Amino acid sequence: MNEMLIQMGKNAREAEKSLRSLSTAKKNEALAAVAQRLVEKADVLLKANEEDVANGRKNNMKESLVDRLMLTKERIEGMAEGLRQLVDLEDPIGEVLGMKKRPNGLLIGQKRVPLGVIGIIYEARPNVTADAFGLCFKTSNAVILKGGSDAIYSNQAIVDCIRETLKEHGVTEDAVQLIGDTSRETAAEFMKLDEYVDVLIPRGGAGLIHAVVSQSTIPVIETGTGNCHIYVDETADLSMAADIVINAKTQRIGVCNACESLLVHNAVKDQFLPVLAQRLKEKNVEMRADEEALALMPGAVPATEKDWGTEYLDYILSIKVVYSVDEAIEHINRYNTGHSEAIITNSYENAQKFLDEVDAAAVYVNASTRFTDGFEFGYGAEIGISTQKLHARGPMGLLALTTTKYIIYGNGQVRP
Amino acid sequence: MNEMLIQMGKNAREAEKSLRSLSTAKKNEALAAVAQRLVEKADVLLKANEEDVANGRKNNMKESLVDRLMLTKERIEGMAEGLRQLVDLEDPIGEVLGMKKRPNGLLIGQKRVPLGVIGIIYEARPNVTADAFGLCFKTSNAVILKGGSDAIYSNQAIVDCIRETLKEHGVTEDAVQLIGDTSRETAAEFMKLDEYVDVLIPRGGAGLIHAVVSQSTIPVIETGTGNCHIYVDETADLSMAADIVINAKTQRIGVCNACESLLVHNAVKDQFLPVLAQRLKEKNVEMRADEEALALMPGAVPATEKDWGTEYLDYILSIKVVYSVDEAIEHINRYNTGHSEAIITNSYENAQKFLDEVDAAAVYVNASTRFTDGFEFGYGAEIGISTQKLHARGPMGLLALTTTKYIIYGNGQVRP
Numbered sequence: 001m002n003e004m005l006i007q008m009g010k011n012a013r014e015a016e017k018s019l020r021s022l023s024t025a026k027k028n029e030a031l032a033a034v035a036q037r038l039v040e041k042a043d044v045l046l047k048a049n050e051e052d053v054a055n056g057r058k059n060n061m062k063e064s065l066v067d068r069l070m071l072t073k074e075r076i077e078g079m080a081e082g083l084r085q086l087v088d089l090e091d092p093i094g095e096v097l098g099m100k101k102r103p104n105g106l107l108i109g110q111k112r113v114p115l116g117v118i119g120i121i122y123e124a125r126p127n128v129t130a131d132a133f134g135l136c137f138k139t140s141n142a143v144i145l146k147g148g149s150d151a152i153y154s155n156q157a158i159v160d161c162i163r164e165t166l167k168e169h170g171v172t173e174d175a176v177q178l179i180g181d182t183s184r185e186t187a188a189e190f191m192k193l194d195e196y197v198d199v200l201i202p203r204g205g206a207g208l209i210h211a212v213v214s215q216s217t218i219p220v221i222e223t224g225t226g227n228c229h230i231y232v233d234e235t236a237d238l239s240m241a242a243d244i245v246i247n248a249k250t251q252r253i254g255v256c257n258a259c260e261s262l263l264v265h266n267a268v269k270d271q272f273l274p275v276l277a278q279r280l281k282e283k284n285v286e287m288r289a290d291e292e293a294l295a296l297m298p299g300a301v302p303a304t305e306k307d308w309g310t311e312y313l314d315y316i317l318s319i320k321v322v323y324s325v326d327e328a329i330e331h332i333n334r335y336n337t338g339h340s341e342a343i344i345t346n347s348y349e350n351a352q353k354f355l356d357e358v359d360a361a362a363v364y365v366n367a368s369t370r371f372t373d374g375f376e377f378g379y380g381a382e383i384g385i386s387t388q389k390l391h392a393r394g395p396m397g398l399l400a401l402t403t404t405k406y407i408i409y410g411n412g413q414v415r416p
Numbered sequence: 417m418n419e420m421l422i423q424m425g426k427n428a429r430e431a432e433k434s435l436r437s438l439s440t441a442k443k444n445e446a447l448a449a450v451a452q453r454l455v456e457k458a459d460v461l462l463k464a465n466e467e468d469v470a471n472g473r474k475n476n477m478k479e480s481l482v483d484r485l486m487l488t489k490e491r492i493e494g495m496a497e498g499l500r501q502l503v504d505l506e507d508p509i510g511e512v513l514g515m516k517k518r519p520n521g522l523l524i525g526q527k528r529v530p531l532g533v534i535g536i537i538y539e540a541r542p543n544v545t546a547d548a549f550g551l552c553f554k555t556s557n558a559v560i561l562k563g564g565s566d567a568i569y570s571n572q573a574i575v576d577c578i579r580e581t582l583k584e585h586g587v588t589e590d591a592v593q594l595i596g597d598t599s600r601e602t603a604a605e606f607m608k609l610d611e612y613v614d615v616l617i618p619r620g621g622a623g624l625i626h627a628v629v630s631q632s633t634i635p636v637i638e639t640g641t642g643n644c645h646i647y648v649d650e651t652a653d654l655s656m657a658a659d660i661v662i663n664a665k666t667q668r669i670g671v672c673n674a675c676e677s678l679l680v681h682n683a684v685k686d687q688f689l690p691v692l693a694q695r696l697k698e699k700n701v702e703m704r705a706d707e708e709a710l711a712l713m714p715g716a717v718p719a720t721e722k723d724w725g726t727e728y729l730d731y732i733l734s735i736k737v738v739y740s741v742d743e744a745i746e747h748i749n750r751y752n753t754g755h756s757e758a759i760i761t762n763s764y765e766n767a768q769k770f771l772d773e774v775d776a777a778a779v780y781v782n783a784s785t786r787f788t789d790g791f792e793f794g795y796g797a798e799i800g801i802s803t804q805k806l807h808a809r810g811p812m813g814l815l816a817l818t819t820t821k822y823i824i825y826g827n828g829q830v831r832p
Contacts (some may be wrong), residue, residue, distance in 0.1 A: 020772075100794070102792070102793075102794060106783055106787060106792075108793055108794075110810075111771075115805055115806075116805070198805055199805070199806060219804065219805075219806050221806070237828070240828040243828065243830055244828070244830055246830075247830035247831055248830075251830070251831050355527075355823045356436075359821075360821065361821060361822060362821070362822040362824060363821060363822070363823055363824065364824045364826060365824065365825050365826060366825075366826040366827050366828055366829075367522055367824055367825075367826025367827075367828070367829040367830075368829060368830045368831050370830070370831035371522060371824065371829065371831060372822070376518070376522075376831070377518075377524055377822070378516070378518060378524075388635065389531055389532070389614055389615070389635075389819040390531075390615060390635050390637070390806065390807040390819070391806040391807040393819050393820055393821060393822075394526075394820075394821070394822045403805040403806070403809050404809055404810075405775075405776065405777060405778070405779060405809060405810070406777060406778040406779070406788070406793070406809075406810045407771045407778075407779055408778060408779065408780045408781070408783055408787065409781050409782075409783075410780060410781060410782040410783025411782055411783075412653070412656040412659065412660070412782055412783070413782075413783040413784060413787065414659055414660055414662075414663035414664075414667070414783075414784045414786070415663055415667050415784050415786035415787060415792070
């Protein structure tokens with residue numbers, strides 16, 4: 001096993017102990033200071049990021065990925081704002097839930113405690129670096145970050161900022177560590193570091209997540225792949241439907257809650273699809289349509305079976321005509337990744353049916369799937385969007401990074 | 417892949433759909449009917465169980481395991497009582513948590529939903545069969561049970577009872593299915609049934625749990641191994657301490673919350689250990705002691721390093737002298753399995769320190785570890801005691817068998 005990783009694991013375990021007893025006031029002080037530092041050092045961060053972006057362009061990185069990678073003053077301000085919002089959120093650590101006296105006099109409650117050491121493996125989104133640190137730190141967890149090679153300069157600059165600030169405030173720097181070696185071999189070894197890491201959270205594309213789930217000996221929380229659908233029901237307000245589809249597809253394309261597939265009820269296809277096609281074309285969205293939709297969408301190309309299961313993260317949309325809400329639900333439950341799904345309808349019955357029967361982390365009526373996000377849901381920065389059912393589902397804020405232990409006060413009780 | 421398992425998986429997925437829409441009233445009616453049926457059919461169950469017990473004795477099963485396997489009228493009544501308590505518990509399914517209106521008008525809440533299909537792999541405890549069915553059924557999950565060969569007659573009799581009763585009440589029998597083939601090969605194949613099973617819960621010894629964790633492609637909740645410690649602090653009430661140790665060690669030996677290891681502060685060892693040794697001898701408990709304890713416990717044998725990490729599930733106790741609460745905590749955090757740990761003390765400071773720093777699902781002051789149990793904690797029957805940190809920790813009642821999904825009501829919101 002890689003000595004460097006073992007040393008980082010040991011550092012994290014040490015940091016975990018000291019973080020456990022850090023007061024909320026001290027944690028908030030450090031978070032606010034890190035936020036300020038990131039903004040102050042924006043020029044340093046942008047410079048580091050420029051190197052990454054230049055490398056990406058040199059390596060023919062897709063524009064959607066360059067978009068994910070790119071930092072701007074506004075995005076740095078966004079990272080800082082995420083940390084500042086964490087200051088304002090209540091610290092969940094130490095809270096005792098449901099403490100009750102049992103008939104035998106035992107006083108039993110559940111105390112919220114940190115998970116311990118959290119590992120994050122992610123791809124080219126440098127903002128994850130600050131978000132992940134902030135959420136882990138506010139919940140007294142130590143974090144080990146493994147970013148992608150594409151963002152290594154940006155990530156290193158952000159982590160340097162954070163560690164400097166922590167040190168100045170008398171907090172253990174090893175609250176956050178970045179694995180500098182971005183090779184696949186090191187990533188694979190990191191996934192076996194179960195002695196030192198309590199939970200591993202992959203953030204990135206389907207390939208990364210699949211690799212982590214299948215190789216890791218650390219418990220994993222799956223996040224992020226989003227083959228998200230919008231279903232336009234026969235009773236939909238078609239103008240609202242078009243606005244929502246355009247927003248969910250094009251407002252930001254490289255993100256997991258973007259719409260990838262559109263289902264349209266047969267009864268409204270003639271009226272809806274030609275208008276939508278025009279608006280999609282204006283946004284340069286490639287349309288991959290089934291046979292029935294194809295005829296109504298000038299410029300569309302035929303969809304193949306593979307399209308229904310594909311998360312494009314690009315200016316591409318698949319389109320299919322269905323004959324009922326049931327067919328839409330069945331199609332979605334077959335092809336979706338359990339992320340975000342929306343129905344556009346004015347039917348009370350179909351809205352409730354869709355909410356009940358679609359199996360996903362977030363199910364919407366008459367709104368864009370783009371809202372599945374920690375900020376939008378009011379949790380501040382998020383560590384990822386869980387698409388699994390265990391532990392946490394949907395945007396994961398502070399609570400997802402905690403566990404509980406039962407604490408029991410007795411006075412000599414034995415079991416009869 | 418085993419055709420029989422695939423068919424059972426398909427049956428369970430079908431059952432899952434119909435269970436989702438079953439009313440709480442109907443679920444309660446069926447649970448009460450099953451409880452009654454189990455008691456009425458006690459003779460049939462006891463006869464089936466006799467076969468298992470006879471086979472066990474023939475195969476030289478350890479007495480502690482025979483104890484786990486054995487049914488009595490009282491234990492059948494206990495199973496029925498577990499189901500009746502479930503009737504009285506609130507149905508968590510369908511509850512919407514924290515629904516709030518966001519500034520943009522979106523109404524966002526978390527709806528509690530079933531996990532779907534739950535797999536349980538367990539060893540020779542037939543009561544698990546009824547408990548697991550009851551908890552899964554009350555939470556609208558379908559369950560596939562894989563019991564051990566040692567209890568196959570008992571398990572089959574219990575499942576027959578349940579399925580007959582469900583059928584009479586117009587509920588899908590496939591809410592519970594028992595895998596009749598108890599071979600290791602079938603168990604291994606069951607662990608790969610991730611297409612049909614959402615979560616796998618192993619209940620049994622360390623070997624079983626390790627096998628499931630390392631082989632399963634289904635997400636696993638680890639349960640049950642308990643290398644539980646009691647630490648007798650220098651300020652302990654020694655008479656209370658002795659009562660608690662005897663209770664935690666001997667009240668029922670084959671269970672995961674029994675005490676396996678005793679730590680005694682040096683300052684009280686001379687006064688405490690000889691008296692305790694006498695009482696342990698009366699209960700035929702073998703004592704495996706470190707050098708310092710050995711001299712004070714007539715009849716004890718020397719402990720080896722291996723003893724500190726062993727869950728005996730038998731009339732054996734390891735004993736070690738320590739010099740501080742910190743040494744006790746360090747020893748426990750090194751050797752425990754994250755189950756249940758107790759301190760006997762009158763020191764406020766040491767009690768709080770032990771509660772804060774011991775890393776386990778349940779941490780006690782001045783009480784027997786034997787209370788870590790769903791009934792004792794007031795949840796009714798439990799599906800197991802989680803010793804992991806994700807999703808659920810400690811006794812797992814109804815809530816551990818649910819997940820949530822976000823439901824979002826909008827009126828045309830798009831993301832700016």
